[in-house]
Amino acid sequence: MAKIGVFVCHCGENIASMVDTGNLVRSLSDHPGVEVCNEYKYFCSDPGQETVKRAIREHNLTGVVVAACSPRMHEQTFRKACAEAGLNPYMLELANIREQCSWVHSNKEQATGKAIEITRSLVEKVKRNNELKPISVPVTRRALVIGGGIAGIQAALDIASAGREVVLVEREPSIGGHMSQLSETFPTLDCSQCILTPRMVEAIQHPNIRVLTYSEVEEVVGYIGNFTVKVRNKARYVDIDKCTGCGDCIQKCPQKKIPSEFECGLGNRSAIYTPFAQAVPNKPVIDRNRCTYFKNGKCKICQKTCQIEHCIDFDMQDTYEEIEVGAIVVATGFQIQDTSVYGEYGYGKYKDVITGLQFERLASASGPTAGKILRPSDGKEPETVVFIQCAGSRDPSKGVKYCSKICCMYTAKHAMLYAHKHHHGNSQIFYMDIRAAGKGYDEFTRRAIEEDGAGYVRGRVSKVFQENGKLIVRGVDTLLGKPVEVAADMVVLATAMVPQPDAKEFAKRIGIGYDEYGFFNEAHLKLRPVETATAGIYLCGACQSPKDIPDTVAQASASAAKVLGLFSREQLEREPVVAAVTESTCAGCWGCVMACPYNAIEKQDIKDRNGKVIKQVASVNPGLCQGCGTCVTFCRSNSIDLAGFTEKQIFAEVMAL
Amino acid sequence: MGIQEQYRSEAASLLSSGEVKLVIGFGAGSTADRRRPLFARTGEEANRFVLDASCIANLSTYLLTEGLLSDGKKVGIFLKPDGIRSINILIAEAQLKPDQVVILGYAIENGQLTALEGRSVADFNGVNEKIRSLALPPAVQQDIERLEAMSPVERFQFWQDQFSKCIKCYACRQACPMCYCRRCIVDVNQPQWVNTSSHTLGNFEWNIVRAFHLAGRCAACGACDRACPVNIPLRLINARMGREVREAFDYFAGESTDQKPVLASFSKDDPETFIL
Ligand SMILES: Cc1cc2nc3c(=O)[nH]c(=O)nc-3n(C[C@H](O)[C@H](O)[C@H](O)COP(=O)(O)OP(=O)(O)OC[C@H]3O[C@@H](n4cnc5c(N)ncnc54)[C@H](O)[C@@H]3O)c2cc1C
Ligand code: SF4
Ligand code: SF4
Ligand code: SF4
Ligand code: SF4
Numbered sequence: 001m002a003k004i005g006v007f008v009c010h011c012g013e014n015i016a017s018m019v020d021t022g023n024l025v026r027s028l029s030d031h032p033g034v035e036v037c038n039e040y041k042y043f044c045s046d047p048g049q050e051t052v053k054r055a056i057r058e059h060n061l062t063g064v065v066v067a068a069c070s071p072r073m074h075e076q077t078f079r080k081a082c083a084e085a086g087l088n089p090y091m092l093e094l095a096n097i098r099e100q101c102s103w104v105h106s107n108k109e110q111a112t113g114k115a116i117e118i119t120r121s122l123v124e125k126v127k128r129n130n131e132l133k134p135i136s137v138p139v140t141r142r143a144l145v146i147g148g149g150i151a152g153i154q155a156a157l158d159i160a161s162a163g164r165e166v167v168l169v170e171r172e173p174s175i176g177g178h179m180s181q182l183s184e185t186f187p188t189l190d191c192s193q194c195i196l197t198p199r200m201v202e203a204i205q206h207p208n209i210r211v212l213t214y215s216e217v218e219e220v221v222g223y224i225g226n227f228t229v230k231v232r233n234k235a236r237y238v239d240i241d242k243c244t245g246c247g248d249c250i251q252k253c254p255q256k257k258i259p260s261e262f263e264c265g266l267g268n269r270s271a272i273y274t275p276f277a278q279a280v281p282n283k284p285v286i287d288r289n290r291c292t293y294f295k296n297g298k299c300k301i302c303q304k305t306c307q308i309e310h311c312i313d314f315d316m317q318d319t320y321e322e323i324e325v326g327a328i329v330v331a332t333g334f335q336i337q338d339t340s341v342y343g344e345y346g347y348g349k350y351k352d353v354i355t356g357l358q359f360e361r362l363a364s365a366s367g368p369t370a371g372k373i374l375r376p377s378d379g380k381e382p383e384t385v386v387f388i389q390c391a392g393s394r395d396p397s398k399g400v401k402y403c404s405k406i407c408c409m410y411t412a413k414h415a416m417l418y419a420h421k422h423h424h425g426n427s428q429i430f431y432m433d434i435r436a437a438g439k440g441y442d443e444f445t446r447r448a449i450e451e452d453g454a455g456y457v458r459g460r461v462s463k464v465f466q467e468n469g470k471l472i473v474r475g476v477d478t479l480l481g482k483p484v485e486v487a488a489d490m491v492v493l494a495t496a497m498v499p500q501p502d503a504k505e506f507a508k509r510i511g512i513g514y515d516e517y518g519f520f521n522e523a524h525l526k527l528r529p530v531e532t533a534t535a536g537i538y539l540c541g542a543c544q545s546p547k548d549i550p551d552t553v554a555q556a557s558a559s560a561a562k563v564l565g566l567f568s569r570e571q572l573e574r575e576p577v578v579a580a581v582t583e584s585t586c587a588g589c590w591g592c593v594m595a596c597p598y599n600a601i602e603k604q605d606i607k608d609r610n611g612k613v614i615k616q617v618a619s620v621n622p623g624l625c626q627g628c629g630t631c632v633t634f635c636r637s638n639s640i641d642l643a644g645f646t647e648k649q650i651f652a653e654v655m656a657l
Numbered sequence: 658m659g660i661q662e663q664y665r666s667e668a669a670s671l672l673s674s675g676e677v678k679l680v681i682g683f684g685a686g687s688t689a690d691r692r693r694p695l696f697a698r699t700g701e702e703a704n705r706f707v708l709d710a711s712c713i714a715n716l717s718t719y720l721l722t723e724g725l726l727s728d729g730k731k732v733g734i735f736l737k738p739d740g741i742r743s744i745n746i747l748i749a750e751a752q753l754k755p756d757q758v759v760i761l762g763y764a765i766e767n768g769q770l771t772a773l774e775g776r777s778v779a780d781f782n783g784v785n786e787k788i789r790s791l792a793l794p795p796a797v798q799q800d801i802e803r804l805e806a807m808s809p810v811e812r813f814q815f816w817q818d819q820f821s822k823c824i825k826c827y828a829c830r831q832a833c834p835m836c837y838c839r840r841c842i843v844d845v846n847q848p849q850w851v852n853t854s855s856h857t858l859g860n861f862e863w864n865i866v867r868a869f870h871l872a873g874r875c876a877a878c879g880a881c882d883r884a885c886p887v888n889i890p891l892r893l894i895n896a897r898m899g900r901e902v903r904e905a906f907d908y909f910a911g912e913s914t915d916q917k918p919v920l921a922s923f924s925k926d927d928p929e930t931f932i933l
Contacts, residue, residue, distance in 0.1 A: 418765075585839055587838045587839060589918070590751050595922075615727075647847075647850075652848070
């Protein structure tokens with residue numbers, strides 16, 4: 001016989017002001033199977049929980065319904081209370097009469113009626129609950145970090161320093177990401193390379209970190225604590241174990257005029273190259289598409305130059321390896337938007353219209369001009385520079401809807417750097433508004449205006465065109481309500497931060513969600529910002545949303561903390577809310593196999609006594625199943641059921657309404 | 658030699674050579690214009706096959722008889738294009754292996770029979786391409802148009818009248834090749850999702866479940882419709898569901914054997930709004 005305890009919480013006034021809790025208690029007291037029913041101001045408080053526990057013990061309750069808030073808030077609290085009183089924690093249900101009732105209604109009588117129905121239907125459900133036990137799975141205490149920008153480096157270092165192994169996979173020949181391209185960084189103007197390279201070196205030298213550059217993650221299978229990752233190590237044609245990084249080969253390579261990706265096309269590189277001087281590892285790679293030997297079958301000058309035998313190997317092939325890890329941190333960063341969508345700004349047409357990232361290279365001491373800000377067209381010092389903010393951001397028609405968050409700050413930085421390098425230079429910044437929230441940020445933009453003479457013009461630019469060797473920037477000053485024209489020598493576009501071009505495809509490959517743009521989805525924007533909806537896969541940095549270095553690093557450390565929390569245990573307890581197939585009725589149509597978003601369903605052979613396969617049926621891997629229920633709704637023969645939400649339970653719940 | 662004689666002798670030689678263990682075709686029925694299925698296991702039995710313009714049933718349902726194909730041996734079967742279409746769906750849903758089916762194909766046009774070329778499932782790829790353009794019989798088309806012209810209230814009334822006749826005999830289910838589940842949802846009684854009694858509500862529940870379970874899977878063979886003892890025009894529902902699926906997902910059931918079931922698959926461009 002069911003003996004159910006019903007506990008109606010007032011949540012202070014949150015519930016009691018809109019639901020007549022006395023009435024609710026009276027109605028439920030008479031419901032068949034309800035043994036005790038009472039109300040209290042805050043059941044989640046210590047005395048509240050004590051009441052529940054005492055009732056379980058005194059009345060030998062077989063099930064508990066707490067009519068209170070969302071299970072997202074206090075399910076764990078009350079499950080624990082049940083367990084402490086000796087009741088299986090899965091014999092608890094939370095009737096949500098706050099979010100789904102008192103907060104959303106304004107008629108007390110109707111709200112009370114609804115609260116009664118919600119609670120009653122959960123009493124009917126809990127009568128049919130089964131005792132469940134958490135599923136235990138072993139944890140491989142090694143982490144995979146995908147992406148070697150500052151986010152990935154920081155996460156890897158934090159995990160490794162806590163004593164756990166890390167595999168850091170970067171698809172470019174060097175780690176470092178965008179931060180290695182920056183000149184000086186807001187809000188403190190410290191040299192980007194100077195603060196980044198020590199971290200890069202620390203990562204590659206760390207005994208717990210294996211850095212795999214020029215590598216990509218091909219496939220992820222498995223589940224939290226137990227992932228198997230297939231990594232492709234792309235053929236570099238240089239044996240990085242043998243190479244000393246002397247660079248002789250680079251000097252001799254006849255292909256010297258290849259626009260350098262790292263320099264954003266402002267400098268050149270050879271076909272065998274390291275992307276930049278402080279690259280980690282500082283070992284070259286051959287660009288197969290540009291190499292004379294790969295094109296014409298003749299050259300190999302680099303190989304002849306190299307002092308070390310078999311170091312350069314033109315027959316090298318891609319290799320694959322499988323790595324077992326327990327957690328994955330995704331830190332694949334961003335790209336800047338292709339500015340050619342703004343034909344009117346003349347990017348690509350006029351050499352002196354450049355992106356912010358190109359400006360970083362011009363301002364960088366290690367850049368193509370050794371830190372001098374010179375016009376790409378003629379190498380002259382620009383007298384007047386115009387910066388155009390939101391060149392892509394906050395523009396639903398052509399660019400992206402969102403704010404890229406960093407451009408106000410880096411444009412102020414650019415104006416400052418320009419002023420520091422050309423004392424008589426004139427800078428004009430077209431802006432929509434200045435967004436400078438953050439520690440030291442507003443002070444920073446004020447400094448650009450007050451100390452470094454940056455001229456801010458509020459308004460949009462409609463057109464950039466060339467006239468008499470000048471770039472004429474035509475726009476409006478919306479504060480004065482007047483059209484303006486500035487004759488500039490150089491124009492810098494604050495281009496939008498966008499997801500990596502392959503972000504959506506990548507997300508599908510590893511099984512995480514993404515938003516309309518391709519930024520990866522966090523499990524909860526506020527409360528679980530570095531977790532994804534897939535247990536065991538975490539996020540940090542600009543792959544989640546546009547952000548600057550301070551935010552990136554903070555998130556990276558947060559994701560490391562999550563990984564370390566997971567690794568603090570040898571066994572992992574998982575919610576037993578998983579699906580199971582009834583083999584005798586499964587028709588083997590594989591609809592569920594295709595429908596399962598977590599690839600948790602396999603095909604299983606059913607054999608007779610002689611070992612002959614008589615049919616194939618679906619079979620759920622409880623370690624992978626996330627309990628989403630998609631398969632249950634798909635199955636026509638009704639052969640799948642979800643523990644904790646069985647059809648019997650749901651049916652009873654619905655019929656009680 | 659007429660098509661009947663041609664297929665009789667072809668079936669006989671398939672059987673006597675041992676290439677197939679069984680040929681499913683038509684035999685004489687209880688009246689002059691009725692045909693009933695005939696299962697021939699020997700060359701002699703194959704001589705009793707009848708093939709004429711009355712052979713309109715979709716025999717593919719019989720292929721799914723429990724245990725029939727589990728020995729891996731082949732079975733021959735007389736099929737019209739809609740039957741071939743249902744074979745494609747069954748293969749796509751892993752209920753049949755293509756190499757176990759030998760097709761004796763035929764088409765009926767204006768009362769005339771023509772033999773379809775090819776014997777193995779793969780031979781009919783050409784036919785499959787044409788399947789999309791197969792027109793519905795004019796009578797069905799007219800009924801559809803009549804229904805579409807109704808207001809929602811009238812249409813609901815129409816179906817309410819129709820479903821009130823249903824006696825829950827499940828003949829439609831038994832006749833349909835796509836209703837292959839060993840246990841149908843209506844036979845689940847723990848919990849009893851679909852009401853067993855044949856009052857209007859229970860009948861509605863059943864017919865709506867049937868319609869949804871066949872969305873994107875119906876071969877439009879009309880077997881259900883013909884099986885219904887109380888003449889509920891089930892094809893009209895199927896045709897409407899077929900149209901919905903075609904318009905929403907550009908999906909046409911039975912076009913190929915490696916089609917992914919429309920309601921279980923997704924395309925790369927679908928927004929993944931279901932992951933919160
Ligand atoms: C012009 C400009 C100026 C800026 N100035 C400043 C500043 O002054 N101060 C500041 O705080 N911030 C600044 N930023 C922002 C800063 O660059 C970012 O906050 C930071 O780089 C984000 O780091 P990340 O590691 O998330 O991404 P990234 O730096 O983009 O690194 C991602 C890494 O992942 C790798 N990767 C991508 N996909 C894969 C894959 N599938 N497999 C393996 N590896 C992969 C990439 O190759 C890359 O190395 C600026 C940005 C721009 C564009
Ligand atoms: S959907 Fe149902 S019948 Fe089909 S394979 Fe899955 S469990 Fe079996
Ligand atoms: S409940 Fe969801 S995750 Fe689990 S097997 Fe079914 S579809 Fe897959
Ligand atoms: S629902 Fe009717 S028309 Fe469609 S395949 Fe089944 S029997 Fe044929
Ligand atoms: S065949 Fe007709 S009467 Fe029988 S269950 Fe189907 S719709 Fe109802």
